[in-house]
Amino acid sequence: MAVFQSGLLVLTTPLASLAPRLAPILTSAARLVNHTLYVHLQPGMSLEGPAQPQSSPVQATFEVLDFIAHLYAGANLHRHLDVRILLTNIQTKSAFLPLLPSSVQNLAHPPEVVLTDFQTLDGSKLLPELLQPYAERVEHLSEFLVDIKPSLTFDIIPLLDPYGPAGSDPSLEFLVVSEETYRGGMAANRFRLENDLEELALYQIQLVKDESHEQHEEEKVSSSNSRQRLLGKLLRPPNKRPELPSGLYVIGLTGISGSGKSSIAQRLKGLGAFVIDSDHLGHRAYAPSGPAYQPVVEAFGTDILHKDGIINRKILGSRVFGNKKQMKILTDIVWPVIAKLAREEMDLAVAEGKDVCVIDAAMLLEAGWQNMVHEVWTVVIPETEAVRRIVERDGLTEAAAQSRLQSQMSGQQLVDQSHVVLSTLWEPHVTQLQVEKAWNLLQKRISKTPQARD
Structure with a gap:
């Protein structure tokens, strides 16, 4: 049951990114407010820092008008809510004048709670x-x-x-x-x-x-704050992997789609790690000369091929997506091949004199590759933020983005099997500091590991 009779929802995300977030935001608001929900549209407003945020005029562009219509349509799913979009700061170009700082809008139902789309969009706990x-x-x-x-x-x-x-x-x-x-x-x-x-x-x-x-x-x-300070720290003892190349410490880096896993991998590469991109290895495996090419064609037929003989991964993906039996046939072929290629890459890392190797793999745990790493590092973000990023990056619908996430292990399932957790939820410089902290702590662990000293 909702807690408050009335509330004010301040939307600060740029409109282009806000649309896919809107449904979960309204759902969260509906859990807290049971009657009147005022909505103040203020894209670009900063809620960081100690200063009191100031309202500013928003030009009544077609994008703004379309968004207002979209918001009211979405609100129709929550019939108990009386949604009222405040128009005081929505101005036509001819009336585009600065708002007076002292102006206050008198509301029939003064809001008992102020909500926002800032940071944790679904109202859940941070991390x-x-x-x-x-x-x-x-x-x-x-x-x-x-x-x-x-x-x-x-x-x-x-x-x-x-x-x-x-x-x-x-x-x-x-x-x-x-x-x-x-x-x-x-x-x-x-x-x-x-x-x-x-x-x-x-x-x-x-x-x-x-x-x-x-x-x-x-x-x-x-x-x-305590949870944020756990990021980058070792949460459980590392695995002993005597079968891995001597002197090489292997990290398995994973995370849900849209989590920023690949950007973390690049930051680790900048600090000196040898990075193995499992997607790149997948392309090698599927190539006409690759070790998975012939078994995949035999299993799924020649109609998955382009005219030039290259595997059409979109057609293959549509064949297996949502079909557990077909997906298992494919992964039973491809995952062992990629694991073998990764082991070959580890030998290359040793040849280059690297002491840390990172396997960047979204399906690391599903494929069982945690058995060939010393530590599993997972990148986490809220699912609503992951959906927004996938929609923005890949041009998918919100429903398609959510479907992609549902086909993967959840962030919680990944963390439950992880040694270190990271997050890209904040500004890039915060992420960089977080990665450097994890890297420095790792270096201390490696210096105490007999295998690393061989």
């Missing part, structure tokens, strides 16, 4: 793949409470809806909130009154400032 498991959180919290007051009696109850016990337990008397959650406490009280329960006293506490937070991190001490 959810790195969330500490619930059982561990409960264990640590219980240990803390017993330590500070052994006589304290407490119950720990999982929150299964927006209100939790605060909305339904008649024995509760007060609720501890922060500046951020005070409105949520008020919403819980409204819900209690609607259900003939007494209001809770709201006890507000201050949030502790994180004095060492980075620009892209939250100012408060938070688990989100």
Whole structure:
């Protein structure tokens, strides 16, 4: 059930990139707001930094007008929402004058919550793949409470809806909130009154400032910051791979489509790694002189060939996509071939005097190639951001992009089998610092690895 009666949704993404994001954004807003949703269109507005963001005029171009129509059409899926796009800053060219900073629009239903498309678009936790498991959180919290007051009696109850016990337990008397959650406490009280329960006293506490937070991190001490600081660090012991070339440390780099995996590979290459591109090896395998060419043609027929005899990978892809049996026939042929080519590339890395080799492979874990690497590194981003990037990069529809992601392992499944996690969610310089941190920590590990010293 939605928590707030009214809300203001501020859309800051450029319109060309915003359209494919719109459906999940509206879905997330509909989970939080149950009546009036105001929408303020402000493409390009920066929400970073301490300064209060200022509204600016938006010219009423055909693109803007088409987007407004698209937004209302999308909102029709959420019938409980009364969506109202604010037009104060939408101006024709003749009226394109600066807005007065002091101008405030009086709204019939003042918003109880402000939402935005900035950073985490679906309203979920930042880097959810790195969330500490619930059982561990409960264990640590219980240990803390017993330590500070052994006589304290407490119950720990999982929150299964927006209100939790605060909305339904008649024995509760007060609720501890922060500046951020005070409105949520008020919403819980409204819900209690609607259900003939007494209001809770709201006890507000201050949030502790994180004095060492980075620009892209939250100012408060938070688990989100803690998860960001796990990026680049070793999460579990590396694999021992005595069968790999002596003196070579192998990283398997993977991630969902659109995650920025290849850009991470190039950054690692810039730091000195030997990079093996599995897509490039796939092209070699499929080539007329390649080791997979004849078995693939025999399995799928000559109608998958271009006139010049080259395998038409689009036709082959359409033949196997969504067909598990046909896909297995293909991967049983191609994956072992690519793995063999990768081993040959490792020997080349040794010949060039490299001590770190990175296998860039989206299907690394599905193919079982984790068995030929010391560590698996995974690049994660929210699925909504991945869809946006795929649509923008490959010209696919949003539905086609989502279908592509559904055919792959999820980010959580990848992280569960990974040694190091990275993310390209922030600005390029943040990604670079993150990769350099992971690289430097790796160098320290390698210096302590007997195989690397051989």
